[in-house]
Amino acid sequence: MQIKIAISQGQARLLAPVYLKPDAPSIYYIDVPDEMVEPSRDWFQEKLENSVVRHKDKDHTLIPDAAPGSLQARFNKILGSMARVRPGTSIGEDHQMVMDTLEARYLEH
Numbered sequence: 350m351q352i353k354i355a356i357s358q359g360q361a362r363l364l365a366p367v368y369l370k371p372d373a374p375s376i377y378y379i380d381v382p383d384e385m386v387e388p389s390r391d392w393f394q395e396k397l398e399n400s401v402v403r404h405k406d407k408d409h410t411l412i413p414d415a416a417p418g419s420l421q422a423r424f425n426k427i428l429g430s431m432a433r434v435r436p437g438t439s440i441g442e443d444h445q446m447v448m449d450t451l452e453a454r455y456l457e458h
Contacts, residue, residue, distance in 0.1 A: 354379065360441040375456060
């Protein structure tokens with residue numbers, strides 16, 4: 350059986366619902382041509398670095414800018430040397446991480 354899926358912004362979704370039997374496997378594979386796969390998300394980091402003015406600490410690590418007394422300033426103080434600018438994730442990536450964790454916890458014995 351062939352199933353049509355749409356891939357948009359890194360997420361795959363079925364174009365029509367498919368009802369699987371209870372004993373069907375929970376993992377399936379799709380083929381994506383290698384030339385359609387981006388090797389990294391470097392483009393996102395460049396966009397992030399250019400969008401907000403930041404300063405660097407003594408190790409040349411980007412740290413979040415914060416106005417005195419702001420919530421970000423409080424976070425920076427709590428986190429100390431761990432307060433760093435990190436690339437954001439998409440909702441899809443967050444959802445996939447939760448699904449992977451739940452699957453590992455409840456489906457893999």
